[in-house]
Amino acid sequence: MSKITAAITAVNGYVPDYILTNQELETIVDTNDEWIQTRTGIKERRILKGEGLGSSDMAVPAVQGLCKKRGIDPMEIELLICATATPDHVFPATANIICDKIGAKNAFAFDLLAACSGFLYALVTGSKYIESGQYKKVVIVGADKMSSITDYSDRSTCILFGDGSGAVLLEPSTEGYGIKDSILRSDGSGRVHLQQKAGGSVKPSSHKTVDAKEHFVYQDGQPVFKFAVVRMADVSTEIMEKNSLTADDVAWLVPHQANKRIIDATGRRMGIGPEKVMMNIDKYGNTTNATIPLCLWEWEKKLHKGDNLILAAFGGGFTWGSIWVKWAYDTK
Numbered sequence: 001m002s003k004i005t006a007a008i009t010a011v012n013g014y015v016p017d018y019i020l021t022n023q024e025l026e027t028i029v030d031t032n033d034e035w036i037q038t039r040t041g042i043k044e045r046r047i048l049k050g051e052g053l054g055s056s057d058m059a060v061p062a063v064q065g066l067c068k069k070r071g072i073d074p075m076e077i078e079l080l081i082c083a084t085a086t087p088d089h090v091f092p093a094t095a096n097i098i099c100d101k102i103g104a105k106n107a108f109a110f111d112l113l114a115a116c117s118g119f120l121y122a123l124v125t126g127s128k129y130i131e132s133g134q135y136k137k138v139v140i141v142g143a144d145k146m147s148s149i150t151d152y153s154d155r156s157t158c159i160l161f162g163d164g165s166g167a168v169l170l171e172p173s174t175e176g177y178g179i180k181d182s183i184l185r186s187d188g189s190g191r192v193h194l195q196q197k198a199g200g201s202v203k204p205s206s207h208k209t210v211d212a213k214e215h216f217v218y219q220d221g222q223p224v225f226k227f228a229v230v231r232m233a234d235v236s237t238e239i240m241e242k243n244s245l246t247a248d249d250v251a252w253l254v255p256h257q258a259n260k261r262i263i264d265a266t267g268r269r270m271g272i273g274p275e276k277v278m279m280n281i282d283k284y285g286n287t288t289n290a291t292i293p294l295c296l297w298e299w300e301k302k303l304h305k306g307d308n309l310i311l312a313a314f315g316g317g318f319t320w321g322s323i324w325v326k327w328a329y330d331t332k
């Protein structure tokens with residue numbers, strides 16, 4: 001029997017309507033469009049407005065659209081993994097809430113937390129259930145309402161983040177399409193540079209933690225930048241070397257969208273020109289777990305069966321990794 005691989009057979013995305021531009025941010029904090037664009041590449045980001053809405057409310061349309069595109073009923077989903085750093089609640093898992101809202105009553109579901117690398121971690125985890133032959137329909141969704149943990153009085157972070165969601169369906173392939181190889185890494189000593197300080201078991205929420213603004217993203221930008229530039233480029237070149245892939249063999253680099261300068265540096269190290277790098281940070285900013293599936297969704301029509309894609313991410317933890325994907329279909 002031929003080996004089973006986990007092919008991505010559909011992709012979908014969802015971003016909220018509200019557009020927060022650099023110009024609007026200029027009226028909120030001491031910043032300017034030129035600084036933001038030069039240092040990050042961001043022009044605008046989407047924000048989920050409305051009382052009582054969370055990450056699941058963006059994941060639901062993304063997954064519903066995914067099922068519709070592939071022509072499957074949510075009852076056919078056997079496993080749904082939600083990669084998120086901004087779950088609806090500390091518990092239960094947002095994945096459970098998504099399954100309830102879409103009527104995926106036959107699925108088991110859990111959240112996976114690896115900050116900005118979460119989508120890659122979840123993709124590899126989900127692929128193992130397909131490769132083992134246990135399941136035939138696995139959904140991986142990345143969803144983050146970053147605006148819920150962003151301090152809009154801190155100019156060093158509030159310009160970076162946006163809200164959004166993206167999802168892929170994994171199904172078995174016996175022709176070698178899908179997840180071909182992966183390298184995932186983590187180094188917890190980096191936690192001091194990028195974290196949400198309160199709200200966990202070490203420092204439960206209190207009036208004091210709220211007053212100290214410890215429920216927002218804390219980031220020491222420069223050390224994170226230095227690690228991200230080196231690690232994302234290292235891991236992307238490593239997966240190419242490991243699989244004897246040259247830059248010509250790679251159709252697309254699909255990088256996490258944290259900073260245009262980090263993406264450019266990664267592409268340069270891989271020898272891949274900007275024309276083969278997916279980049280939409282200008283429109284959406286850093287949507288954490290949604291950046292990579294949102295890129296796949298936007299570029300879907302340009303992807304061809306057999307294309308080699310290198311997915312790469314770096315995030316809080318620290319966590320980082322790369323995945324080699326052989327694209328499984330042409331879009332009609």
Ligand code: UT7
Nearest residue numbers: 031032035039116155156159221222224225228258259315
């Ligand atoms: O996705 C998860 C992983 N995260 C990342 O990969 C993010 C990595 N880090 C970065 O992308 C960059 O470090 C940032 C975009 C966050 C910051 O860029 P930077 O080039 O590292 O700037 P900086 O923090 O060194 O700040 C340079 C200057 C400072 O002023 P002084 O001290 O030189 O006078 C800041 O106060 O820019 C100032 N600054 C701003 N000025 C205008 C910081 N934020 C702003 C702002 N507008 N929004």
